[in-house]
Amino acid sequence: MKTFSKSQEELIKVRPNAENGLWLGLLLPIAIISSYIKYSNESSSLYRSCFLFTLVNKRYFIFPTVAVSCIFHIFNHGTFLCCYSGILSSIGFYTIYMFSLRKCPWSFTLGEALFCAQGFTIFLYSTLINLYNAIYSPLKTDLQISTIVIQVGILSVAVICYLAHTYDSLQKAFAFYIMSVIIVIFVLLLPLHLLLKQSPVLWIFGLLTKDINTLLMFAYWILCSSCATYAVSIQIKVAKKASTVIRKSFHILAVLVFLPGLLFECTFIYLASGVALGIFIILELLRNLNIPPLGTSLQDGFMVFSDEKDVGNVALTPMYLLVGCAIPLWVHPIPCDVTNSAMFNILPLISGLLSVGIGDTMASYVGKSFGKHKWAGSNKTIEGTVACMLSQFLTVYLLFKLGYYNLQQNDVIRISVAVITVALVEAKTTQVDNIVLPLLMYSILL
Known part of the structure; x- marks a missing residue:
């Protein structure tokens, strides 16, 4: 990590009451590198480029720019891609990182800003390469x-x-x-x-109406979204701060939305998750700038649903929940099989649902309701951590009994390590659970 100058430190205001969390900078690269190593034969050339890209997007110096360019040249990626990768992985990453910390005061720890800057840099990299490839090779x-x-x-x-x-x-x-x-x-x-x-509008409409199952799934998602909107409106009307249990109920709703999609309409949930992220960002922009007609209502919703981590000028919690549930799907090189399902490798792809949707929710509910013994130096309870573990084990067992996962003997140790690690990190970390736990579990379960 590049050392900040004194003038830079004065402009940076990190989220209070939290550690710097610089170790978060390892999670996304490890997830992508692990995915590439396991699926090197199936990975596209773009994914291989992203694999190399994540190795080196850490500093803001001329040497890393040249080094990255040389690495890409060795792998025969072409002069343009070599230069583009080198510049974006160093100067581009650092610029985005500092922009996040300066323009969004008190919204991030250093590690959370690092994760977001990495994610957006990789997004820009893959987007421009994809656009370039799409011009010459039809999708x-x-x-x-x-x-x-x-x-x-x-x-x-x-x-x-x-x-x-x-x-x-x-x-x-x-x-x-x-x-x-x-x-x-x-x-x-x-x-x-x-x-x-x-x-593109007609293409999306065609994807939506290609069969009755897709239409039913879409109708089901509309119903879930309507329930969430209604719950938010009720909470705004009573003008009462939402409890932790009420906030965590949206985690369960996320599981109810994502899990059927992964099992039966993988491509559509993949597309829908990206569209939803765009909508969330626009809604946050309307709230932040107080643009009518939704600005005031969105601010009212933020006031009743914000938690202790929402102290900055950007409401990141809803986006973190969506990203936490969807990021295994986005990071995996081949998330959907030929049957449009994720069942062939379901556990890594539901890492966010298991860790955040199930485990974190049960830890919060049991800890608040029945917790008596707290971990040293933490407000989290041992009872909540045990509930976090048991609920995830039970979910995996139910998937196995329902025939959605073929549990092998050697999977038991891997699942146990993932669940126990996630539960302990959830109990001790001061970083945002919604981005930490999914990537951690994904890398172990892959």
């Missing part, structure tokens, strides 16, 4: 098309956020919506139409 599978739709969509959202925060004149409602429409047309829809050689 063939639904998963490939979904990936490019997600990437261009999130890139469009990033452009909207950047412009809205850079130019005060665009923070007024009329100007903001006009700017957003222009970005959607010329940065999102038009490029996708040229790349796909068809309307």
Whole structure:
């Protein structure tokens, strides 16, 4: 980690009452490297490039830029890709990292900002390479098309956020919506139409209506989303701070949304998770800038559902929950099989659901309701940690009994190590559980 100068330290305000968490910077690289090592034959050339890219996006010096370029040259990736990879992995990463810490005071620990900067840098890298490849090689599978739709969509959202925060004149409602429409047309829809050689809206509609099972799954997700929206509106009306148990109920809702999707509509849940992230970011932008008609309502929701970690100017908890559930799906090189299911390798892909949706939720509920014995130096209870372990073991056993997972004898040790490690980290860490636990469990279960 590059040492901050005194002037830089004065501009950086990290989230209080938490350790620096610099070890989080290892989680995403380890997850990608582990995935590549296990699935090296099945990984695409882009994924192999991302594997190399994650090894070296750590510093802001000329030497790392040259070093990365040389590594990519050795692997015959071409001069343009060598230079692009070297510059983005060093200068680009550092710029994004410092931007996050300066523009979002008290929102991150150093480690959390490190994770977000790594993720966004890898996203930019893979997006530009994917766009370049899509121009010359037609996209063939639904998963490939979904990936490019997600990437261009999130890139469009990033452009909207950047412009809205850079130019005060665009923070007024009329100007903001006009700017957003222009970005959607010329940065999102038009490029996708040229790349796909068809309307992206019609393609998504075709994916949605291709069979009755997809329609039923979509209707089920709409029902779950409606329940969540209704619960938030009720909490706002009573104007009462939501308890930890109420907040954790959204974790269970995330499990109810993601698990059926992974089992039966893998490609669609993959696409939907990316679209949902874009929507969450836009909603947070509307709240942050108080843009009508949703700005005030979103702020009211934030006030009743925020927790002790939401002390900065950005509400990250909802996005962290979504990212925690979806990141195994995004990181895995081949998440969906030919039957459009994730059952062939379900455990790594439900790492977020197991650790955050089930384990963390049960730890919180049991710890708050029945916990009496606290861990040294922590507010977490031993009873909550035990509940975290048992609930995850029980979930895996139920998947096995229902026929969704073929449990082998050698899997027992791996699952036990993953569950116990996650439970202990949940009990002791001061970092955001929703991003720490899924990647930790994913790397062990892979």
